Amino acid sequence: MTLWFILGIMTAAALVAVIWPLARARELQSPASDLAVYRDQLEEVERDRADGRIDHDEFEAARVEVSRRLLGAAAAATVEAAPRSGRRIAALASAVVAVPLIAGSLYLVLGSPDLPGEPIASRGTGEGQPNSVAALIARIEAHLEAEPSDGRGWEVIAPVYMRLERYDDAVKARRNALNLLGATAQREVDLGEALAMAAGGVVTADSKAAFDHAAALDAENPKAMFYLGLAALQDGSAGEAARIWHNLIAKAPPNAPWLPVVREQLARIENPSAPPPPGPGPEDVAAVSQMPPEARNQFIRGMVERLASRLHEDGSDVEGWLRLLRAYMVMGERDKAKTAASEARGALAREPEKLKLLDEGIRDLHVAD
Template identity: 50%
Template sequence: MLLWIAFSLMTAAAILAVLWPLRAGASAPAASAAQADLAVYRDQLAEIERDRESGLIGPAEGEAARAEVARRILRATAEAEAGRVTACGADLRRRAVAVIALLGVPLLASGLYFTLGSPLYPPQPLAQRLEARPDQSDIAILIRKVEGHLEANPDDGRGYEVVAPIYARIGRLDDAVRAWSNAIRLLGSNAQRQTGLGEALVAQSGGVVTAEAKAAFQAALAQAPDDPKARYFLGLAAEQDGQPAEAARLWSALAAASPPDAPWQGLLRESLARVGAPAPAVAPGQGSGQGAGPGAADVAAAGSLSPEERQQMVRGMVQRLSDRLAQDGDDLDGWLRLMRAWNVLGEADKAKAAAADARTHFAKDDGALGRIDTLARELGLGS
């Protein structure tokens, strides 16, 4: 009801705004200029007649004066008639505009509202509109859904774990820290949750590894000693604490333990250069017997092969790595290299199978599962 009253008032205001300039002037003169001239000319005729009767002017002069005044009266009469016709036309136009304003504006507004609006729909709160919205790709809508779920189920740790990295990605760092903290409180501590909390804290502090963030990375490393994020950020903490030698030691160890194609190798090289330490070189035969990758001899031999032969050579090395992991599946880095290798070779099914086998071998290691799932998402293999 209040809505319709508001609409009525708005319509009345719009009509008034249209009609106000068309109003007739309240202080308009009683006669036009032409009518005033006619009154003057009639007075002049009476005056000429009085002068002739009193003998002030002769008959001939009186007739000439009467003829001149008569011509002026005819001209003024024509002008008055033209003005009356013009005023009548203007009045008709004003009335037409007034009718259009009084009837057309409300009808047009009502037609647009009933066409574009929804007068019969009941009020819809925000939550209902979000629920009914068909576009589920909008991340803001998805976040709001998760937040609504968490408001109704504040002990759902999995919900906090799902939304925490999204908060961090869109820059809601305070919410990301709170979500990771709730996930750890409700689900328990593991390497993935602790590194997520630590990264959010570092971003929240503008890149500084605070004491709270350092504690989170140390907790992650205690549960997953090979976690690369925790090891990197602890090296960064050492650098920021004025201990470049300790930072170089931590980063050099991480670089040496990581596969040569690990995505963080470039960052490690830059970080080591920043503290004045050289990046460790990969040993010529590093891992060649273990299926880690080609050694110097392999590279030299590959230089003389045709593209088809080199492809066959690469597939042979990847297959040897796969066979070794089938016998001894405790090498997490080996599984990650195998997933990458099959994916590079275009064998998506084999890469997915390698990810599934790796999850089976590390079913009880949350840190390892987190690394496997992260790489699987990066490679587009699902999680």
Template identity: 40%
Template structure:
């Protein structure tokens, strides 16, 4: 692996730096210096004796003493200075331990098993995608240091929605509401992000946001659509019919969401199987519902099935409220999968065993759909 090669290269680099401090010095040792000194002293005694500066007896004594010291210096063992030996050992230990420490730290907090992204794969990514991700990173870094910059959140929120990062989008819309105050538009946008993040479940938090949006703007199409969806999921067909009927009456004839609303109204009346009959199942945005409505039979059923499967997986993993289980059971009935509808009913009863009101609703649903027994 690359990180192993890098560790080895680091060890080699450390050794190259420390080698001049480890290798033996080129200068003479202390013993060699002493030998050279006494040899020079003997030669000097001979020169002084030849020039008559020393008497023969004094010269013989000086030669004898210098020769004795020369022999002692030549026979003395060579020793490395203790300070230099300890320094060399410390350097060697550092060179060995530094790569080992780096490897251990990387194994603890790094991701050694993460594959690299080949150059070809990086180059194949669309340039606009790379630019968008770079822009997102810059804006996120800016907001980390400037959490009260509403413009940054206004830029990020719709981008997060397009990328499917619904939880981040909901947080960005919430930050905008905090900084700019509540409005019908921001309330409905945050609610829609929460619905998308919950795989179509209109939670209590999202419902309150939609209700606030309608209170501020009774003509809010987005908020009214999701309120009708919440009513339909809760089995309140008359309320859903009232909300969506009024929505269509107020909408232009060519409104992009009109086909999706008509399809869901048709599903409430038990009409033709199609995208509208995904209404009891995981909610989609009006745009997504319109896309499904325009699909051909097999493709349409596959899209609906995928939405229902996501809801079932979420409930199996983390559970949910009675509205979630009601939605799932109805979705299986719409898909004409009686076995899974009965299984979902059984799971709902187990998960909601401590809630008598929820249990009563599940029993009423079983009777309504003919799934008793």
């Protein structure tokens, strides 16, 4: 409301600038200043003559020339026709209508009057605030600079870098963590993922090597398998990719949250003409990863809400329920997860097989603790 009030005052101020001169009766001024210019030139010529910079003939010639201009200007300086008030009223009326109309309609199209400003100081995450992300990162970075052999520290900061899209730093951090704390399948996978993100989503040779190491350490690691499949696909061997992913699905626990994604990718390879399945496709995921973090959170929240409302209508999809529970847990919303879990139990009460899967999932996700 305050905004509209301010904008109104601004409009009024703009109108005053138009109305004020029109409302005052004002006569035309004669162009006296032309004369002043030529008088000044005459003075200059006389000064030059006095200083001996020009001789008498030159002085006379210049004086005649300037005087001629002076007379011409004087002749032109006659007062002109009387004003007509009808024209003024027309101008006044059209201005009073035009200014608010133009300004208002343009602003309504272009502006966002209902969005509040969000200067960083008002958001509790700004610089100078002790717990702002920037301050936390700075603290960890300073610590790591002093003590670069702290592998845990590198492991803590790596996901933050990933979230801030500072992939090169993430690669460095994950590589350090790997070297300092020793290789595990999980660390190799993390490194491979950072490398792939740093390369704009392409599984590069470096990145593939990391996933290979991970697979050597843990042949069942699903993320490594998934990325190796993706690498094969990027290398043009769809058959190899399909083999890896089939293998992955075969070994997967039935409630694995990533199963739909792999199935979807597989379906695309095996049936390229199939319509993209509902839900976010790879393009959407890529788009999400390009989003600024706040926008991404918003996007994800929106997806979760859509999923929740779909399950509310039709609760027979056990995989959907598990995805929803997992999303809530990841977002740190345990209460919603608990509510959703009991709702899911109710919806699946008459299908013991699905109920069993659900209960296993709830246990794995530690919803209850």
